[in-house]
Amino acid sequence: MTDMTPTKFDFNTVTGLSKTAKPIARPLSTLKGYFHDAAAFDAALSAGDPLVYEYFDMGVPETDGNVAYGTTSIKPGKIGDEYYMTKGHFHTVLDTAEVYYCLSGHGGMMMETPEGKVEWREMKTGDAVYVPGRWAHRSINISLTEPFVMFFAFPGHAGHDYGTIATKGFRKLMVERDGKPVMVDNPRWNG
């Protein structure tokens, strides 16, 4: 039984940013090993340490019955031919879902199951994607000009398994070909 008081926070409906809460930053230096082109990663990092994405952790108790929520903003950019993206993860409690609602921008959700099913859902402003339990998920910004911003919500007890993706990667990548996003096999997939 909880004894929590209702809370209120602001998130700009376009940028996702808050006047009262501070996001967690994920600069390029925190993403070593995630992009397929290691030379392009090293070159981009030596030229600076650009912000790739940021997101909010609102500190909701990590228990069943609570709903963790916040916004995430993936910035526009590429490492080599690969679009800026989040690390991606499974939930530790594997069979827990997550819903994402796109507030602005143009990107998508890359998803895969442990058994190897893969799904990609392109998202524009106003699109909600439901990531069912068992699906790893990574947000990818396929615009090179504007941030890809989403509101998200998932069960408080879901937990995050980043290690599986850090080790194996996703089976598919989103890369630019002739100026357009294309889904290709991950040449370094290690499943």
Place this chain on the structure above:
Amino acid sequence: MTDMTPTKFDFNTVTGLSKTAKPIARPLSTLKGYFHDAAAFDAALSAGDPLVYEYFDMGVPETDGNVAYGTTSIKPGKIGDEYYMTKGHFHTVLDTAEVYYCLSGHGGMMMETPEGKVEWREMKTGDAVYVPGRWAHRSINISLTEPFVMFFAFPGHAGHDYGTIATKGFRKLMVERDGKPVMVDNPRWNG
């Protein structure tokens, strides 16, 4: 273990409405007994049956680990001096939370616990309110000109107890006094 495929739906980021999904309508006739001024209710109903609010049920499985989500739009208007509002409910699994994110408009969340704590959070575009487990919740539109639109998410297994509020009402109401919203005791509260 689920075997669901990811889904995508659109919700306009201002109106909350969808090109692909159909909302559930709550016209005034479905709200008999909810507004404190029964004569004003009868008069409004005999003049037509205006839409008070609408919301989406996306059919997410009602099991632990899933996240039910959608948008709701409470229309502008009053019955007597009382602003348009939702029925309000407890969750059947009492200790399950809900998060609301305001996409447009100006309203708020009325909340109370079974033990009688009451909280009101005013909401404008971009405000997220976290309704912890154990708190009944009702959305109220305190603008008389524009809809109050929110994205919401709650645990799939939460369930809805509408009966307690239908019988007892909320302890507090939001009414217009001198052109402004004011929280007052519910003269008909039946706890």
